[in-house]
Amino acid sequence: ERRRNRRSIFINGRFALGVDETVIADLGLHVGQEISEEELGRVVRTELLVKAxxxxxxxxxxxxxxxAELARRLRLAGFAEDIIEEVLVRLSETGLVDDARFSQSWVESRSAGRSIGKTRIKWELRQKGIDADLVEEALSEIDEETEYKLAARAARAKWDKDRSPDVSVKRRRLASYLQRQGFGWDVIKKTVNQLAADDEDE
Known part of the structure; x- marks a missing residue:
């Protein structure tokens, strides 16, 4: 029986389960066909794959x-590990899931949209389950000079807003801020020194 894009399977005249039309097509089933328990198991599995x-x-x-993010969400939705794995393999084969491309895109968007450093971006990607080697490969696009420019952009507004008359206090506050933003110590030191020197020249 049919309802929208769903079909109902009856066993011995009683409703057993509803499945997507694609399941019926994939398994070559037809109205009135008798199916074994093994075939019913394949129907159930295929339906779960479609849903996942x-x-x-x-x-x-x-x-x-x-x-890893998709796996986690599918797991929370109640799908079994073998179903999740098969779905992710298929999505990877079609290019819809690609951790290398995802990492590259994440680095580009995070470094362009917000002035944050490599350490923080690395932490974010690792939290998303990206393999360490892929993370390092994506971050290789940000060299020290590029990271310094990002830090300088983030630091200028912070420095100008700090009204403390004590330069050492301003330096310490800015260094702590840049560290929280994920910049390395060499970049932080260079950035803070440059801003302090600019202030002295004014």
């Missing part, structure tokens, strides 16, 4: 996600 894939695609429509 649809859930993953809805998540990807909202924003790009890492493989």
């Amino acid at each position: 894939r649809e859930r993953a695609l809805r998540l990807l429509e909202y924003r790009a996600r890492s493989r």
Whole structure:
């Protein structure tokens, strides 16, 4: 029986379960066909794969996600590990899930949209389950000079807003701020020294 894009499976005249039309097509089933318990198991598994894939695609429509993020969300939705793994493999094969591309895009957007350093970006990517090697590869695009420019951009407004008459206090506050933003010590030192020197010249 049919309702929208769903079909109902009856066993011995009693409703057993509803499945997506694609499941019926994929398994080559037809109305009136008798199915064994083994075939019913395949129907159930295929239906779960369809549901898990649809859930993953809805998540990807909202924003790009890492493989681990999708796995975590599907797990929370109650899907079994083997179903999750198969869905993620298929999505990876079609390019819809690509941790290398995701990492590169994340680095570009985070460094352009907000002035944050490599340490913080690295932490964010690791939190999203990205492999350490992929993280390092993506971060290799940010050299020390680029990171210094990001730090300088973040530091200028912070420095100007600090009204403390004690330069040592301003330096300490700014250094702490830049550290929280994920910049390395060499970059922090260079940035703070430059701003302090600019103040002295004015």
